[in-house]
Structures are given as C-alpha cells and as structure tokens.
Amino acid sequence: MSEWVSTFPGYSLLMSRIKKVIGSVSRTGPVPRHIGLIMDGNRRFAKNHQIELKEGHNMGFDSMAAVLELLYESGVSCATVYAFLIENFKRLKTEVDWLMDLAKSKLMQISQNGELCDKYGIRVRILGNFAFLPDDVNVVLKDIMHTTRKNTRATLNVCFPYTSRDEMAHAIRTTAEDANKDSGLDVDEHTLTDHMYTAGLPPLDLLIRTSGTYRLSDFLLWQCVPSLCAIVFSDRLWPEFTPWDMTKILFMWSFNKYWYGHGNGQTMRRVVDxxxxxxxxxxxxxxxxxxxxxxxxxxxxxxxxxxxxxxxxxxxxxxxxxxxx
Amino acid sequence: MTTTHPRGNMVAFHFRHAILLVVFFVMSIARNVQYVYNKLCLRIFSMTYYPNKSPQIIRDDVSKLGKLPKRISCIVSLRSDDDENGGCDGVMGDVAELAAWCLSAGVPSLTVYEYNGCVKSCVAELQNAVTKNLRAYFGLQTPSFTIKVPHTNEVVSTEANSGDADLEIAVLLRVDGKPTIVELARTIGELTASKELLPDDITVKLIDGELTELVGPEPDLLICFGPVLDLQDYPPWHLRLTEMYWEPDNNSVNYAVFIRALKKFAQSRVNLGK
Structure with missing residues (x-):
C-alpha cells in the first residue's frame, strides 16, 4: 500500500514538507539532544516478506535516512545509530561483505554534496573499533569523516563495528594511559565519560530499540543507565519503522519532559539517603x-x-x- | 530560521508553540485514560495471579513456562518513611517476598538493586526478615539462602557451607555501577604504570572477569518495579543481553509483575549477532 502511494508524483516533496511542519512544531518545545537508535529487524523483515536479505538491509538504510531527516528537522542535534556490532562478524561471510559494501556506498551517498549531510550540516562520525574492519572500508570511512568534519549543526554517529563493552574497555585503557602520562589526573566518572567514543556529545536523552526485543544488546550501556535517559521499545521491525512512528515517540518524550519534567514519564519520587x-x-x-x-x-x-x-x-x-x- | 523578520518569526514561533500545547493537551487526556486503564489492568492481574503465600501456586504458574532465567535482577525503590511499605523496612520486605518467589519458582540467583543501598548496613535484619517470610511460605523446613553485599564484601549464610544454598541473594547499590568501573580504571592505571599490566592486556575479557568478581555475573532478566523503565544508574557493564521488563504505572513489588516478567522471558529469543 505505502509503496504504491510513494510512486505518486510529488510524494517525496510532500513528505519532506510534512516533516518540516512537524519539525518546526516540535522544536518549539523540549527536544531530546541526543538520540540512540538500535535498528533491529532488517533480516526478519526480509524473511517475512520473502525478499532477499540484501534488499532488507537496503530498505533498512532508506528507513534510517527518512527517520534521520525528521530528527534533524525537529532540532535533535545528535543521533547515534547502531549499524554493525562486533558480533555481526559471526554471520556468513557473503552477508558481512555485503553489509560492508552497503555501508560504504550509502555513507558515501549521504555525505555527498546536496544530500542529507549537506542539507542539515551533519558531521558524520564513525564510532567503533576500526581494528576489526578491512582496510578499504577503513579508508572510505576516514574519507567520509574528513569531508563532513566542518559541519557543526548536527552530528550523526554511526557505530561500526561497535559494542558497548568494547567501548568501555577502550575508555578504561585510554584513561589508564592518560593517568600514567599526567599524574595529577583525578580519575572519576567524568574522566571515563570523556574517554568514551561519545565524548563531547550531549548526554543521551532517548534510546529507541525496534523489533519488539526488550534488550540493549551491548549498545550505549554506559550512556543509557542514568535516570535522565528514556528507553523506548517499539514492536515494529526497522524497515517498517516510519517517520510517523518516530514522530509519536518524539512527541511522547517531549510531552513527558514538559508535563512530568522527565523524558521517561510519570516516575515515582526518588528517595535519596x-x-x-x-x-x-x-x-x-x-x-x-x-x-x-x-x-x-x-x-x-x-x-x-x-x-x-x-x-x-x-x-x-x-x-x-x-x-x- | 532567518533573521530578516524577527517579529514575524516570533509570531510564527508562538503559533507553532500553541499547536504543540494543543497536542500536549490532547495527549494529557489520553495519558489520564491510559493511566486508569493501566491501573485497572494491574488490579486484574494482581487478582488473577495471587500467590497466597503458597509455593505450590507459584510452582504451578511456572511449570507451564518453556525456560526460566538463571539469574533475576530487580530494581526496587526506597520510599519515604511515611509511605506504606516505606523506608528501609519496606525494602527488606520487598527482598523477602522476592526471595520467596524466586525459591518457589526455582530461580537460583536473585540480585536486588536499590539506588541508596539502604539495606547494606543491616544485613542481619534482612536475614531475619527473609527467614520469617520463608517460614510463612514453606513452613519450618525453610530452604537455605545466602545474602551477599558485594560493596562491603559481607556474606551471611543460613548454611555452614555457603555454596550449597538454594538461593543466592545479592544486594547492589549505585556504587556497584559506574563508581566500581572508575575504581577498576584507577587500579588498572596503577598496574600499567608499574608495568605489571600491558595496555594490550586490557581486554573486554579481563574487565569482565574483574567486574564479575567485584559485582557479580550478568543477570538474564531485569525486572523494574517502577512505573517506567528507569535504570537508576544500574551497573552498565551487566546489562549487555539482559531482558528487561516493567509494567507501566505499577509502583509496587508484586507477584503479578514478577510472574508476567517470567512469562515474557520464556517467550524471548536471544540471537546475538546472528
């Protein structure tokens, strides 16, 4: 149904107009500064719709671009997406290769002139452990980071290949190294936060996981445990996750923040000793x-x-x- | 927004903000309806699932489930002393009930997280409270249990040999989360400075081993007994593949939420990376 409608002339123009309107309304209220997305369900979607795995991943990417457009219209300054986890290397080699190619081509595409990054002034950062990546992918990713480095309005973090435990281990390692170089360094939670891959970014306000799984799957664990961060689980598979679903979540967060002072909604009063x-x-x-x-x-x-x-x-x-x- | 028509922009801003407020107003009505609905559901659930201090009823509820978590972790909240079930005694009562449910269901490990860690200094009282509650459930032949506070390194056991206990209760607090990781980072810094540890040796495996030692293993199921999923600075390292459960607008530790969490867990599948 939706595919059929999307073939109408002027559809994409209309959609981007609607997103502009929604964005301009929602940015007059509280807006999450930093959103994390776990884009789960591409494979299950492909299986359910009996399309090729490749196609599922491809649609997942399109869905990401559509959702990101809405987020940046709404004034979200930073989005972090979970593209590939280190455990994904356990998958079939053909699929891994295909994912690598997809990431290369699509990221190149959005960072080109006139595309998403240019339009919203997005700086692309790749977070993760590059040691796991093949050389050619590494070169491309470095290139993308380089071409978008001057954009300052918003940030897109692509976690590729990433796991949160690996990030924490990295933070501990680099903190230990810094502490040895500078003996006056007082190690506290701040120091570790500054050694995470997400250093310098606003604190995570909203984390979204799709496909009806109630787990964090090793994503932004350090950043999401404070009470300030709202975690939302959606039952939709990622390729089915439309900007409209995102709008609902965004307005819900905004409403909760405005009404209850807390992005999570109506909480109990915290009693602190x-x-x-x-x-x-x-x-x-x-x-x-x-x-x-x-x-x-x-x-x-x-x-x-x-x-x-x-x-x-x-x-x-x-x-x-x-x-x- | 451009700066060419500041006044026009102000008008446009207030117009849009008015739209947003109207949306919020509608949402607040929906929210109140939802609140009543959630409370109603919770009431019905608590009537449907009532343990009546009988392990047999809990066992019957659990026996239909395909799989059970080995380790359950619960986030409970400290209430103010004036509230019903408030203060430290309230938390102890919650732990006692959770212990009885876990033992009846056959879950061998229970971790209770409470932000302040108010029970950490009164482990003896906690042991009494749990024993008393277990008597109510199991009669005089109470199962054995150990209570462990990783933060103070205190272990209390009803058995001489703590390894044989039927249930292991661990009490966690905020300090077991990020501050412990900070402490570990400091120690690792000192070890690398004295060349006892090479930077390349600092791996996920090493840290995992240390944190499992210091705090405990990762739970399979995390039940948040609060109205929303609020992790309250729960130890971040231990949430990797933990299944999470909470019941919207619930604000007490009750059996209905516990058994529904187990049911949800039984349906879940883990396929990490595959």
Missing amino acids: EPLVRAMDRTDLAQSLWDSDASASPTATSTGYKVYASSPSDASDITAASVVS
Missing part, C-alpha cells in the same frame, strides 16, 4: 542543577491549564487526584 547525597559526585549534582534549570523554562509557566510540576511525585499526586475526582 542523606549521607549518599553528600557523597554524590559532581556529575550528579551538576546534572540535577541543570535539570532544575530546564524545568523552569518560560514555556512551562505560560500554559493556563497546568503549571510545571516541581517534582515527579507532585505530578503523580495531581494525576491521581484527578483520576479519583
């Missing part, structure tokens, strides 16, 4: 200060029907009360 508060490190304090700033945004008070809840528990009380009455 006194001694622990004192022992809390700078990261948490800075983060909570930042949060309270964000919640005092002028947009929150300009609404007539609901004043921003000062804490999540207040919000839940209000809802509970309204439910009873």
Whole structure:
C-alpha cells in the first residue's frame, strides 16, 4: 500500500514538507539532544516478506535516512545509530561483505554534496573499533569523516563495528594511559565519560530499540543507565519503522519532559539517603542543577491549564487526584 | 530560521508553540485514560495471579513456562518513611517476598538493586526478615539462602557451607555501577604504570572477569518495579543481553509483575549477532 502511494508524483516533496511542519512544531518545545537508535529487524523483515536479505538491509538504510531527516528537522542535534556490532562478524561471510559494501556506498551517498549531510550540516562520525574492519572500508570511512568534519549543526554517529563493552574497555585503557602520562589526573566518572567514543556529545536523552526485543544488546550501556535517559521499545521491525512512528515517540518524550519534567514519564519520587547525597559526585549534582534549570523554562509557566510540576511525585499526586475526582 | 523578520518569526514561533500545547493537551487526556486503564489492568492481574503465600501456586504458574532465567535482577525503590511499605523496612520486605518467589519458582540467583543501598548496613535484619517470610511460605523446613553485599564484601549464610544454598541473594547499590568501573580504571592505571599490566592486556575479557568478581555475573532478566523503565544508574557493564521488563504505572513489588516478567522471558529469543 505505502509503496504504491510513494510512486505518486510529488510524494517525496510532500513528505519532506510534512516533516518540516512537524519539525518546526516540535522544536518549539523540549527536544531530546541526543538520540540512540538500535535498528533491529532488517533480516526478519526480509524473511517475512520473502525478499532477499540484501534488499532488507537496503530498505533498512532508506528507513534510517527518512527517520534521520525528521530528527534533524525537529532540532535533535545528535543521533547515534547502531549499524554493525562486533558480533555481526559471526554471520556468513557473503552477508558481512555485503553489509560492508552497503555501508560504504550509502555513507558515501549521504555525505555527498546536496544530500542529507549537506542539507542539515551533519558531521558524520564513525564510532567503533576500526581494528576489526578491512582496510578499504577503513579508508572510505576516514574519507567520509574528513569531508563532513566542518559541519557543526548536527552530528550523526554511526557505530561500526561497535559494542558497548568494547567501548568501555577502550575508555578504561585510554584513561589508564592518560593517568600514567599526567599524574595529577583525578580519575572519576567524568574522566571515563570523556574517554568514551561519545565524548563531547550531549548526554543521551532517548534510546529507541525496534523489533519488539526488550534488550540493549551491548549498545550505549554506559550512556543509557542514568535516570535522565528514556528507553523506548517499539514492536515494529526497522524497515517498517516510519517517520510517523518516530514522530509519536518524539512527541511522547517531549510531552513527558514538559508535563512530568522527565523524558521517561510519570516516575515515582526518588528517595535519596542523606549521607549518599553528600557523597554524590559532581556529575550528579551538576546534572540535577541543570535539570532544575530546564524545568523552569518560560514555556512551562505560560500554559493556563497546568503549571510545571516541581517534582515527579507532585505530578503523580495531581494525576491521581484527578483520576479519583 | 532567518533573521530578516524577527517579529514575524516570533509570531510564527508562538503559533507553532500553541499547536504543540494543543497536542500536549490532547495527549494529557489520553495519558489520564491510559493511566486508569493501566491501573485497572494491574488490579486484574494482581487478582488473577495471587500467590497466597503458597509455593505450590507459584510452582504451578511456572511449570507451564518453556525456560526460566538463571539469574533475576530487580530494581526496587526506597520510599519515604511515611509511605506504606516505606523506608528501609519496606525494602527488606520487598527482598523477602522476592526471595520467596524466586525459591518457589526455582530461580537460583536473585540480585536486588536499590539506588541508596539502604539495606547494606543491616544485613542481619534482612536475614531475619527473609527467614520469617520463608517460614510463612514453606513452613519450618525453610530452604537455605545466602545474602551477599558485594560493596562491603559481607556474606551471611543460613548454611555452614555457603555454596550449597538454594538461593543466592545479592544486594547492589549505585556504587556497584559506574563508581566500581572508575575504581577498576584507577587500579588498572596503577598496574600499567608499574608495568605489571600491558595496555594490550586490557581486554573486554579481563574487565569482565574483574567486574564479575567485584559485582557479580550478568543477570538474564531485569525486572523494574517502577512505573517506567528507569535504570537508576544500574551497573552498565551487566546489562549487555539482559531482558528487561516493567509494567507501566505499577509502583509496587508484586507477584503479578514478577510472574508476567517470567512469562515474557520464556517467550524471548536471544540471537546475538546472528
């Protein structure tokens, strides 16, 4: 059905107009700064629709480009996609080769003049352990990073080949090396965060996993455990995941942030032990200060029907009360 | 946005923001309906699945399942002292109930994560609470269990030989997460400085071994007993392939959520990388 509609003249123009409108509306409210995407389900999609595996991956890529366009229209400054995990090398050699070729050609395509990267000023960064990659792929990836390095409006991180444990091991290794070079270096959570591949990027606000699997599969584990990060699981397979699904998730996050002050939605009030508060490190304090700033945004008070809840528990009380009455 | 018509832009901005607020308003109504629906579902589930302090009922529920997790991890929250089930005693009560359910279901390992780690300093009381609850379930012939607090390195066991226990309970807190990895990074830094460890030896395998030693192995199933999936700084290393479960708008530790999590787990498939 959707394929049939998409053959109409002017379809893609109409879609990009709609995305522009949605983006311009959603960027007037809270927007996640950094989104992680686990694009799972390409193979299952190919199997279910009895198309070639190649074709499934290809459609997955198109779906990614469509979703990314919406994200950047909405003002998301950073997206991290899980393209290939180190364990994927266990797959059949023909498929691995094919994935490598696909990554090469598609990434080259989006980084060309006039394409996605150029249009939104996206800097492409490849995160991962390059030691696993063949030389020719390495050269191409370096080239892509080089051509887009001057773009500053947004960032696209392609994790290729990546696992979070490998990233943490890398961070520990480089931190240890730095600590040996500079004896004054005080190693804390900040230091390790700065040695992750995602160093210098805004904290992860939203992580999306498709295909109805409720696992993180070794993706951005370090970045997603803080309470600030909302994790959303979608039942759709990745090639079926449309910008419309993304819009719903984006608005839901925005709504939760605006209404409850928390991207996750209605949470319980966190009770923190006194001694622990004192022992809390700078990261948490800075983060909570930042949060309270964000919640005092002028947009929150300009609404007539609901004043921003000062804490999540207040919000839940209000809802509970309204439910009873 | 261009800067040629600042005033026009302001109008356009407020117009769009008004649209967004209307969308939010509609969503808030939907959210309230959903809240009532979720609460209703939870009420029905808790009537359908009621353990009634009988291991036999739990065993019957579990026997239909294709596979069981070996290790369950639960995120529980500390409530304020004034609330029902609040304070440290509330958390101990939750741990005691979880221990009884795990033993009845035949799950040999239970890890309880509580952000503050309020029970870490009262392990003896926790042991009493668990024993008492197990009596209510199993009668006088209570199964044996050990309680381990990796942070303080404290182990309490009902048996002389802690390896034989039917259930292993571990209590984790925030410090077992990122701060432990930081500590490990520091130690590794010192070891590499004194040339006892080469940078190339710092592999995923080495770190995995160390963290398994320090914190424990990775759980198969993580149940979050909160209204949303909030990981609350859970140890990141240990979440690699963990199946996650939570029930929207649930805010208590109850058996219905536990058994539904087990059911969900039984249906899941792991095909890492393949």
